[in-house]
Amino acid sequence: MKDFISVGPLRLLQRSSRKVLGPGNLGVLIARAGVGKTACLIHIALEKIFRQERLVHISLEEGPEKVTYYYNVIYHDFVKALDIHKEDDAYEYRTRIDKNRMILAYLNQSFDVDRLRANLNNLRESMSFIPDALLVDGLDFEKAERDLFKGLKEIAEEFAVEIWLSALSHRHIDMVNERGIPYPCHRFDDLFSIIIHLQPEQSGIYLKLLKDHDRPTISDTIVRLAPNTLLALD
Numbered sequence: 001m002k003d004f005i006s007v008g009p010l011r012l013l014q015r016s017s018r019k020v021l022g023p024g025n026l027g028v029l030i031a032r033a034g035v036g037k038t039a040c041l042i043h044i045a046l047e048k049i050f051r052q053e054r055l056v057h058i059s060l061e062e063g064p065e066k067v068t069y070y071y072n073v074i075y076h077d078f079v080k081a082l083d084i085h086k087e088d089d090a091y092e093y094r095t096r097i098d099k100n101r102m103i104l105a106y107l108n109q110s111f112d113v114d115r116l117r118a119n120l121n122n123l124r125e126s127m128s129f130i131p132d133a134l135l136v137d138g139l140d141f142e143k144a145e146r147d148l149f150k151g152l153k154e155i156a157e158e159f160a161v162e163i164w165l166s167a168l169s170h171r172h173i174d175m176v177n178e179r180g181i182p183y184p185c186h187r188f189d190d191l192f193s194i195i196i197h198l199q200p201e202q203s204g205i206y207l208k209l210l211k212d213h214d215r216p217t218i219s220d221t222i223v224r225l226a227p228n229t230l231l232a233l234d
Helices: 009-015 037-050 064-081 087-100 113-127 146-158
Strands: 026-032 055-059 101-105 133-137 162-169 194-201 204-212 222-225
Touching (some): 009 037, 009 204, 009 222, 026 037, 026 146, 037 087, 037 133, 037 162, 055 064, 064 087, 064 101, 101 113, 113 146, 133 146, 146 162
Parallel strands (some): 026 162, 026 194, 133 162
Antiparallel strands (some): 194 204
């Protein structure tokens, strides 16, 4: 699937300083409820899978069956957007997803860094599954303490993975820190290398790069997304 970068949200990073988040780093996607945080994370996951990378999708709100359903829906959007008609090609991509993705669900507030570390070690030792990236969906940034994100940073460095998270913002909270990072990431922005804002406007849905590694200033780095599929338009 050589053209996936032309339609996926990570197209935004092609305009960043390093083009990638990179091993050992944390990235976060900020959006309000219903805008498409989970869908956007799954787009990121699929792009990595189609690059022959392995990943672990960590869900804190949905079970594996529901997460798999989301992947199936978004995969079909990719297939349609890239005009893939050959049954053999579609089967190859589906097989690649099943082979290179693991789903871990931590429901009922059962998630913690030590448990994650144990599960990653188990995947490596018992299944020889060594991921390149982790996606953490559903973490409550309002209740989370700094030590949790420091622990995730340690996981990223220890296992040489990049970690993407989603953060829920609220329409009625317009708090922004002195570096321009909005709630709820304003307290921990120094621990993140990439911060992206998924924001609906009258003219469409936009991804905007708010933090780009150690780059001191960022010009308007924006990608417009299709409202129904969250595939890149511009």
